[in-house]
Amino acid sequence: MTLKTFKGGLHPPDSKHYSAEKAIEICPLPEELIIPLAQHIGAPAEACVEVGVLVKKGTLIAKAKGFVSVPIHASTSGEVVAIEPRLHPMGKALPAIVIKPDGEDSWDESLKGADPASLDADELKKRILAAGMVGMGGATFPAHVKLSPPPEKKIDTLILNGVECEPYLTADHRMMIEATERILDGIKILLTVLGIERAVIGIEANKPDAIEIMTKAAGPCNIEVQALEVKYPQGAEKQLIDAITGRQVPSGTLPMEVGVVVHNVGTCAAISDAIRLGHPLVERVVSITGPAIKQPKNLLVRVGTSLQFLVDQCGGLNGEAAKIIMGGPMMGQTQLSLEPPAIRGTSGLLIFREQDLPRLTAGPCIRCGRCIGACPIDLQPTTIAAYARLDLFDETADYHALDCIECGCCTYICPATLPLVQSIRYAKAAIMAKKRTL
Ligand code: SF4
Ligand code: SF4
Structure with a gap:
């Protein structure tokens, strides 16, 4: 297969060996879940429960506030014990709903799934919004907004982002291997919502197993798989569109300007669960990795689980943490401590020790270009x-x-x-x- 790519970019070491071969494990229940109201691009959700209320897994706990916003749901069953500011991955205390799990982890029985074939595009979109679906590649843009282009923007291609070009991260890689059918099901749902037929899954060539599995499974569904050159930032939306379609998204506009909608592969699996099972977005796969982690893993994590708890599930640290990053090393967010919780956009947790970090001294620009x-x-x-x-x-x-x-x-x-x-x-x-x- 010819590898496609974009202009510019670079080739940092991919460092995915820490966790690429680690099958997804279910993270145990922590003692408390801290669920921030701000977990997506747009207006934070508005709490609709009170302290003392008993909730089930998937119960609505905060409503969307406006079009560019999504609702938030309980990530397990238990009691709401506080609604108060807690340390957010953004680096400051922000409003959060704190749940003490009851240990049952039982789903809300009022949540009902449906056969996607029995629902029209509007109903599918309504359910995607009600499930609190956001882009799980890290951008957390509300999915229903991307699925609502104005009538004058004619969409003809859905691109699925399985690139995962950030070094270290392997969550999407594992999802493509272990949740192939759910991803394809989500893609078919998205094609119905958009009313189009063409879908292309873009995967970097450093994941040959994922390319093989997805190609075999997607072929009979008429969904294309495109292998891409290993180059950062191959997974950035505009670069991915350029590589796959040759179309350039003009400055200051969105992919819909060139007839394209892009979704992450993990989002597709979550959309399948939202429609077929009625399950909202309350958990996701997170790569806990880097040289400071004793046993790097890909964990299926309930939203609201503290970073410290995730590290504990991986055998702790190989020394003192000198740098903690939520997400990848290129675009991720540096954390001051392991206190904040994993949220819907948390694709990875990377930890480095002093000896793992380059010693840098800034000098004047030498005009090298x-x-x-x-x-x-x-x-x-x-x-x-x-x-x-x-x-x-x-x-x-x-x-x-x-x-x-x-x-x-x-x-x-x-x-x-x-x-x-x-x-x-x-x-x-x-x-x-x-x-x-x-
Ligand atoms: S950070 Fe901005 S300016 Fe720097 S290379 Fe990336 S797009 Fe260009
Ligand atoms: S031109 Fe200056 S700022 Fe740009 S890479 Fe070279 S030294 Fe750095």
Whole structure:
């Protein structure tokens, strides 16, 4: 199979050997589940239960607040013991519903599934929203929003993201091997919702077992599998669309602009469960990995389980944690401690010791241009970052700072180890803040 790809990017070591061969295990129940109300792009959900209420697994505990928002459900059966700010992976205390499990882990019996063939596109979409479905690749964009393009945007292709280009992460890889049929079922449901026939699953060539299994299973369903060159950020939406269709999503627009909708493979499996079983999104696979983890694993984790509990299930640490990252090392979020919970967008937990980290000293820009060559968006990271350091935000906007997808390629490749993506992120926040006041 010819490998497709996009322009730019780079080849960091994939470091997936820690957990790639580890079959998914079910994570035990922790003593408490901390379920934040903000777990998705858009307005946080609004609590609809009170302290003292008994809930079942899948019971609605917070309602969506607006179109770009999703509801949240209890991840196990038990008692709501607090609704209060708790440390969120974002690094600050945010409102959360705390559940003390009763140990039964029993599903809410009012949740009913259905044969997808018996439901029309609107009803399927309604159920996807009611299940709190979001993009599980890490972006957590509400799935129903992506499935609601305006009538003038003609969609003809559904792309399934099985790329998992971030080093270390293996959750999607394991899902493609172990949950193949659920993923394909979810894809068929999405094709019905979108009213189209073409679906392409994109998988990086460093997962030959997943490519083989998915190709064998998808062929009879008329779903294509496309192997992709191993290159970061192959799994970023616009780069994936470019690689598979050759279409470029214009600056400031969404994939629907070029007739494409992209969903993660894990999201597809969850959508199948939501429709067939009536189960909302209350658990997901998380790779707990990195050199500091004694026994790296892929765990099926209930939303709200603390990071410390996940580490404990993997035999603890091989030394002192010097860096904790939720997600991948390129785009993940650094954590100050293991106190926050895993949420719907948590694809991985990486832990490094001091000796695992490179020793970097930032120097002046030597004008080598490597950051420009690596940028998948064709930006000039060195120029934008230089303006950002001087707080010249109009100039950063002129150089299209808002198009930056924060992939981190520029920072990774920079021989002067300049924190380019951090400066660009700072500029983007300033530009957006200014836009809001206009
Ligand atoms: S400027 Fe943004 S998009 Fe370009 S390489 Fe840097 S982080 Fe990635
Ligand atoms: S990679 Fe670093 S040193 Fe080279 S041009 Fe970009 S900012 Fe300057």
